[in-house]
Amino acid sequence: MAEFNRRMALFLDIDGTLIDLAPKPDLVVVPDFLPPLLHDLATELGGALALVSGRALTEIDRLIPGLDSVAGSHGGEWRLQGVTKAAIAAIPELDALAAGAETLPGILVERKPMGVAMHYRDNPQLAGQVRALARRIVESADQALRLIDGKSVVEVVPAGTDKGGAITRFMDAPAFAGRFPIYVGDDVTDECGFRAVNRLDGLSIRVGGTKGSAATRGLSSPRAVRRWLKTLHQQAIGGNHVQS
Ligand SMILES: [Mg+2]
Incomplete structure (x- = not known):
């Protein structure tokens, strides 16, 4: 070795x-x-x-x-x-986010045990809408969540x-x-x-x-x-x- x-x-x-x-x-x-x-x-x-x-x-x-x-x-x-x-334990606002994202056509929603990922690779024109939805949920969660802007994906995960x-x-x-x-x-x-x-x-x-x-x-x-x-x-x- x-x-x-x-x-x-x-x-x-x-x-x-x-x-x-x-x-x-x-x-x-x-x-x-x-x-x-x-x-x-x-x-x-x-x-x-x-x-x-x-x-x-x-x-x-x-x-x-x-x-x-x-x-x-x-x-x-x-x-x-x-x-x-x-x-950390599950955060309830993530359920609301997943439900909201499911209503956006052309977005692939990936629900994880501790987060929600919204993939817009097939529809890049939806990036702004996805980010706006994610921001609304993050603001409503009193600093328990944070937003990650990745490659064709917006993800919301627990802060910290x-x-x-x-x-x-x-x-x-x-x-x-x-x-x-x-x-x-x-x-x-x-x-x-x-x-x-x-x-x-x-x-x-x-x-x-x-x-x-x-x-x-x-x-x-x-x-x-x-x-x-x-x-x-x-x-x-x-x-x-x-x-x-
Ligand atoms: Mg990577």
Whole structure:
């Protein structure tokens, strides 16, 4: 095992980072080699690998089953070395938002255990309407909710949880503590993750380049991320040092 791997903690967003974006979230394709590669890397890193996604934990487990450490719902729920926890209880205003969004034709509404995502990829002209509805609900919820403007998606989630908080929490756990954190993400929701690893003197990598981002490094595509992970794995089993 490479010495560097013993000191590294790897945090990975999923959509747009490990796998290519699709017109709808349930249409994404996970390459067959990816789940076993992630399991191998987690083992090589002594358990210091976590997926950090906006998707619900159950959805993450459907795509990439069985990893010990996973943060879902933008840090609102997580499994840390096999133990599942949630940060907050359900917020009733989210039901009103989901109901309102269902009435907008051409919007794909994704109800999560701790949030509502409204996808307008097929109808970009509806972005303003979707944002206005989300803002109304956020304002009515007395600071319990916040709005996230993602790639062709507006999402409303509980305030006070984000991917940066998830990474910081994981870094306090024994498998991760004291290691060099690396976070790879692609979207606005990943910026707090980039800032979290920057604060810990780690490495922040954004898919699509670093322009306008807190990330300090860029990779061109999810394919490039997967290639990089394969290299880490090969160097780990080959016993060579990994160049960051
Ligand atoms: Mg993403």
